[in-house]
Amino acid sequence: MTPLIYSTLIISLGIGTTLTFASTHWYLAWMGIEINTLAIIPLMTQSHSPRATEATTKYFFAQATASATLLFAATSNAFFTGSWDILQTNNPLTYTLMTLALAMKIGLAPLHSWMPEVMQGLTLLTGLILSTWQKLAPFCLIYQIQPHSPNLFMALGLLSIVAGGWGGFNQVQLRKILAYSSIAHLGWMVLILSFSPPLTLVAFSTYLMMTFSLFYSFMMTKTTHINSLSTSWAKIPTLTALTPLILLSLGGLPPLTGFLPKWMILQELTKQDLALVAVLAALFSLFSLYFYLRLSYTMTLTMPPNNPAGTLPWRLNPSHNTLPP
Amino acid sequence: MTPTHFAFSSAFMLGLAGLAFHRTHFLSALLCLEGLMLSLFIALSLWTLQFNTMNSASLPMILLAFSACEAGAGLALLVATTRTHSNSRLQSLNLLQC
Numbered sequence: 550m551t552p553l554i555y556s557t558l559i560i561s562l563g564i565g566t567t568l569t570f571a572s573t574h575w576y577l578a579w580m581g582i583e584i585n586t587l588a589i590i591p592l593m594t595q596s597h598s599p600r601a602t603e604a605t606t607k608y609f610f611a612q613a614t615a616s617a618t619l620l621f622a623a624t625s626n627a628f629f630t631g632s633w634d635i636l637q638t639n640n641p642l643t644y645t646l647m648t649l650a651l652a653m654k655i656g657l658a659p660l661h662s663w664m665p666e667v668m669q670g671l672t673l674l675t676g677l678i679l680s681t682w683q684k685l686a687p688f689c690l691i692y693q694i695q696p697h698s699p700n701l702f703m704a705l706g707l708l709s710i711v712a713g714g715w716g717g718f719n720q721v722q723l724r725k726i727l728a729y730s731s732i733a734h735l736g737w738m739v740l741i742l743s744f745s746p747p748l749t750l751v752a753f754s755t756y757l758m759m760t761f762s763l764f765y766s767f768m769m770t771k772t773t774h775i776n777s778l779s780t781s782w783a784k785i786p787t788l789t790a791l792t793p794l795i796l797l798s799l800g801g802l803p804p805l806t807g808f809l810p811k812w813m814i815l816q817e818l819t820k821q822d823l824a825l826v827a828v829l830a831a832l833f834s835l836f837s838l839y840f841y842l843r844l845s846y847t848m849t850l851t852m853p854p855n856n857p858a859g860t861l862p863w864r865l866n867p868s869h870n871t872l873p874p
Numbered sequence: 875m876t877p878t879h880f881a882f883s884s885a886f887m888l889g890l891a892g893l894a895f896h897r898t899h900f901l902s903a904l905l906c907l908e909g910l911m912l913s914l915f916i917a918l919s920l921w922t923l924q925f926n927t928m929n930s931a932s933l934p935m936i937l938l939a940f941s942a943c944e945a946g947a948g949l950a951l952l953v954a955t956t957r958t959h960s961n962s963r964l965q966s967l968n969l970l971q972c
Contacts, residue, residue, distance in 0.1 A: 576933055583940050590947055599958040603967045606951050610903060613944055614893055617910040620937075621886050624917050628879045631925065666970040 550595055561588035562682060569686035574633050575623035579616065582654070582686050586612045589683065592675050604670025608679075611663040615653040619690075622646035635693050644694050648701055651694075654687040657705045657739060658712035661732045665716065668728035673773070676724055677764040680731045681757050688753060691739070692746060699743035707829060709736025714836025721775045723767055726840055730799060731760065733837045740830060741814045744821050752810035759807055762795045779847045793845035800838035878920050885913035900955060900962040904948045911941035 561584055568581030586609070593605040626643035627633050638644045653660035668676050696702065713733025720726045738752040766788050767773070770781040782789040798807035811834070818827040875883075889909035896903040918934040921927075952962055959966045 576930070576936070580936070580940065583944065587943055587947055590951070594951075594954060597954070597958070600969050602951070602954045602958045603969050606900075606955055606967060607970075609948060609951055610893075610907075613907055613948070614890070614910075617886075617907065617914065618890065620914055621883075621910070621917075624914060624921075625879070625883065627921070628876070628917075628924070633930065669970045 550591075554591070558588050558592055561585075562678070566682065566686045570689050573635055575627070575635055576620075576633060578635060578686075578690055579620045579623065582619070582690075583616055585683060585686055586616065589675070589678065592678070593671055595675070596672065600670040601672075602670075604667045607663050608667045611653060611660075611667075615650045615660075618650035619647060619654070622650060635690065636695065638694055641697065644696055645701060647694055648691070648696070648705070651687045651691045652705055652739075655684050655691075655735055656728075656732055657735055658708040658732060661709065661712055664732060665720075665725040665728040668724045668731075669722055671724070673724070673764055673768045676727065677761065677768075680727065680760055680764075684731075684735070684753075688738075691742065692749065696743055702739050702743050703823075703826060706736045706738075706740030706742075707826060707833075709733060709739065710830050710833045712736075714833050714839075717840045718836060720840065723773050723775065723778065723844075726844065727760070727763065730837060730841070731756075733834060734760075734799075737811065737814060737830065737834070740826070741817055745817050748810065748813050748817055751813065755806055755810050759795060759799050763792070763799065766792050766795065775844065775847050778844065779851060779853045782848065782852070789849055793849050796841040796845045800841040801834060802838070876924065878917075878924055882913045882917040882920075885916070886910055889913060896964065898963055898965075900952050900964060903964070904945065904952065907948065908941070908945055911937065911944070915941070 565581045565584035565588060568584065569578045570581075572578045572581065590605055590609060593608065594601050622643045623633070625646070626638050626640055629640045629643065630637060638647060649660070656664040668679065671679065709732050713729045713731070713736060716732070717726050717729030720729065734752070734756045738749045738756070741748045741752070767778075769788060770778075770784050772778045772781050794805060798805035801807045801811040803812075811831075815827045815831060818824070818830070889906050889912075892906035893903055893910065896906065915934050915937055918930070918937055921933070922931050955967070956962045
């Protein structure tokens with residue numbers, strides 16, 4: 550791609566998000582989101598491979614549907630209340646529809662099924678833009694919607710934590726694992742949104758930093774599969790020592806940074822008398838921790854071509870005689 | 875809910891159902907997307923008559939511009955899909971399964 554077109558698309562991405570951030574009118578916010586969608590589509594189909602085209606098609610459909618539903622909800626709200634102001638979305642029907650549209654935009658469960666497949670078909674750099682920058686504009690709008698009851702956000706958040714953890718269980722492709730981790734983290738953010746919006750921002754900023762670091766370390770070693778991850782220790786040994794820290798931080802283990810948002814969110818949930826929700830969220834993020842641990846295990850603690858499952862302790866009384874007589 | 879509101883809401887819901895349940899052809903999904911945008915265009919065009927304001931009179935034009943861009947992008951993706959997958963049926967988009 551020529552530098553002129555490339556820079557036009559990158560600047561358009563910046564303009565779209567800035568437009569949504571700066572707007573108080575629903576229409577301008579929708580325009581910023583549309584500009585973002587339209588600008589990233591050529592970036593996704595850059596390589597013209599079948600996988601890239603398929604990923605772009607699925608992304609386009611998901612985002613176009615969500616954008617149209619968002620504008621419909623804003624128009625309905627304007628017909629009901631007479632105001633296009635973002636902070637004045639009072640009608641329950643319209644803010645439910647807006648929340649669902651924005652949830653589809655960022656990939657919250659149960660509207661998350663496009664996310665792993667789209668992430669799988671992209672290069673790591675485009676996947677990075679997709680999972681960090683493209684979440685900013687819809688998240689800004691989610692932050693500003695003032696719901697009367699926290700039920701919808703809690704349901705979306707809890708479902709996303711479950712779907713993000715459970716879905717990533719059997720994956721060996723790193724981009725799909727990153728997609729599921731993104732779904733789970735967004736679930737944590739949305740869970741606490743109606744109780745304490747600053748905690749959502751804390752969770753979002755830590756998620757941005759951690760995901761950026763993980764994507765960048767995969768870009769430096771050019772790995773997209775657990776197999777190539779296990780042989781990447783020789784490329785940059787320092788990175789092999791540091792990536793488990795990033796992975797464990799994503800999993801939310803103290804004393805790493807990723808523990809901070811989870812701790813504060815659990816504390817806030819218990820203060821709001823929602824201890825069961827807090828327990829469920831913490832238990833289901835153990836699933837995500839499992840696949841982060843598997844990544845760090847195959848990257849750092851094993852040296853291929855040894856089969857990691859085959860490095861079991863010696864058995865002194867073997868059950869079969871494997872040596873020929 | 876005024877009759878105008880009900881009319882464009884039901885048009886939108888029909889188009890959304892068509893987009894959500896599209897089965898075979900890529901192009902039918904794009905047509906439903908255009909139907910969604912058309913219902914929103916009608917809604918915004920009737921805004922001025924309904925509320926007797928000239929405040930947001932230019933909104934339908936801007937919506938038309940954006941929906942045309944989106945339709946163009948969708949058609950370009952249709953062509954790209956036909957080039958790489960040899961047809962534009964949605965069942966052939968199965969390379970990225972989990």
